[in-house]
Amino acid sequence: MDKKTVLVAFGGVSPEHEVSVITAHQAISALDGSPYQITPLYITKTGRWLTGENLLDLKNFEDLKKLEENCTPCSFGQNELGQSVLIEQKSGFFSKQRTTPVYAVLNGFHGSTGENGSFQGACEMFNIPCSGSGVMASSIGMDKVMAKEICRAQNIPVVDGVDFVEEEWIDNQAAIIKNIESLEYPVIVKPVHLGSSIGVEVVKDKEALIRAIESSFKYDDHLLVEKVVTPLMEINCSVIGSSRKQRTSVCERPLGKEELLSFQDKYLNDQEAKGMASADREIPAKIPDELTSAIQETSVEVFKLLSCSGLARLDFLVNEETHQFYFNEINTIPGSFSFYLWEESDIAFKDLLLELIDIAVEDQNQKARRIQSYDTNLLSQKAVKGIKGLKTNT
Numbered sequence: 001m002d003k004k005t006v007l008v009a010f011g012g013v014s015p016e017h018e019v020s021v022i023t024a025h026q027a028i029s030a031l032d033g034s035p036y037q038i039t040p041l042y043i044t045k046t047g048r049w050l051t052g053e054n055l056l057d058l059k060n061f062e063d064l065k066k067l068e069e070n071c072t073p074c075s076f077g078q079n080e081l082g083q084s085v086l087i088e089q090k091s092g093f094f095s096k097q098r099t100t101p102v103y104a105v106l107n108g109f110h111g112s113t114g115e116n117g118s119f120q121g122a123c124e125m126f127n128i129p130c131s132g133s134g135v136m137a138s139s140i141g142m143d144k145v146m147a148k149e150i151c152r153a154q155n156i157p158v159v160d161g162v163d164f165v166e167e168e169w170i171d172n173q174a175a176i177i178k179n180i181e182s183l184e185y186p187v188i189v190k191p192v193h194l195g196s197s198i199g200v201e202v203v204k205d206k207e208a209l210i211r212a213i214e215s216s217f218k219y220d221d222h223l224l225v226e227k228v229v230t231p232l233m234e235i236n237c238s239v240i241g242s243s244r245k246q247r248t249s250v251c252e253r254p255l256g257k258e259e260l261l262s263f264q265d266k267y268l269n270d271q272e273a274k275g276m277a278s279a280d281r282e283i284p285a286k287i288p289d290e291l292t293s294a295i296q297e298t299s300v301e302v303f304k305l306l307s308c309s310g311l312a313r314l315d316f317l318v319n320e321e322t323h324q325f326y327f328n329e330i331n332t333i334p335g336s337f338s339f340y341l342w343e344e345s346d347i348a349f350k351d352l353l354l355e356l357i358d359i360a361v362e363d364q365n366q367k368a369r370r371i372q373s374y375d376t377n378l379l380s381q382k383a384v385k386g387i388k389g390l391k392t393n394t
């Protein structure tokens with residue numbers, strides 16, 4: 001029997017495009033010898049959907065233009081049986097389109113439309129199981145303000161901050177600065193929807209604050225300025241599961257060399273492309289057991305509260321002296337799928353990915369078991385005759 005096809009989706013119109021390529025390639029290597037046919041689904045930086053063997057070799061990504069020329073454009077569609085398929089548009093006037101039924105998608109995008117629920121929505125429209133959180137949890141997870149507001153409402157500790165959109169900044173700069181200054185310097189400026197520390201800056205006075213805000217607006221139209229937690233210790237924890245059950249990984253402590261973990265620290269320090277797995281870190285984090293347990297429990301609480309599924313990494317800011325911790329953000333598609341945390345929790349990367357695929361399929365099956373439409377065609381009923389404004393009534 002033919003193997004079922006799992007698409008590994010990655011790339012995307014996102015500042016984290018390259019990081020996603022690395023995450024996906026780590027997954028593709030780990031899935032070597034899996035029971036599935038692994039097919040790449042690559043979205044270019046300009047949004048083209050491509051597939052093909054050439055996408056399976058990381059070396060080919062050194063020349064993106066050449067790579068694009070040597071791949072096949074593709075899209076989701078349905079075959080004559082109503083199955084959801086990947087359609088490969090073969091070039092040449094007479095060549096036939098190839099269609100492959102899709103069993104599931106392993107979502108390896110980072111940032112923007114691959115992570116914010118848009119791509120998940122496309123999968124949902126085609127009834128294709130997609131790993132990770134669904135539309136709502138993905139979009140909340142990508143919105144630092146929304147995720148924190150929901151947590152705040154449930155008494156999960158979050159850092160105080162001020163958020164505003166560009167229009168508000170233009171109209172009410174003085175009032176916004178006043179609000180921010182009531183938090184007291186130093187404060188940290190960040191774009192609401194981005195990741196990988198892009199556009200994030202700590203500032204200590206008004207002049208630097210205005211400069212950082214203007215600079216961050218280049219990336220996002222919504223910014224968040226927060227009180228800085230100091231002395232800072234960052235602790236992350238991964239959760240795998242669904243609304244049905246969840247488990248946590250060990251905690252990690254990322255160790256940045258600069259004041260905050262920069263894009264450089266996270267991805268560019270190594271010669272070899274290792275993604276998030278290469279950043280300097282302490283695993284398991286050497287923190288008291290009570291703090292570990294509290295962070296693990298809060299991670300599950302947030303995962304459930306935001307209706308997450310699949311895998312997520314929850315990041316906390318901890319005051320190193322008092323051990324007061326704050327939920328900072330949830331990454332619904334964490335770099336390298338946080339495999340290095342699960343390996344430390346005795347789960348091999350391959351098994352982690354297979355479990356992620358299983359959860360996506362199970363989520364889809366659960367949904368399919370519910371009543372989603374009615375067999376009775378209301379339009380065939382006489383009742384239609386009573387509806388005003390229809391041509392049939394005249």
Ligand SMILES: Nc1ncnc2c1ncn2[C@@H]1O[C@H](COP(=O)(O)OP(=O)(O)O)[C@@H](O)[C@H]1O
Nearest residue numbers: 159194195196197198200226227228229260261
């Ligand atoms: N309130 C804060 N106090 C101190 N440092 C912070 C605070 N918020 C963020 N940071 C630092 O900035 C980094 C990036 O911020 P984060 O909110 O995680 O955004 P991103 O989505 O870009 O990862 C964090 O990893 C941490 O080092």
Ligand SMILES: [Mg+2]
Nearest residue numbers: 196197315329
């Ligand atoms: Mg972060």
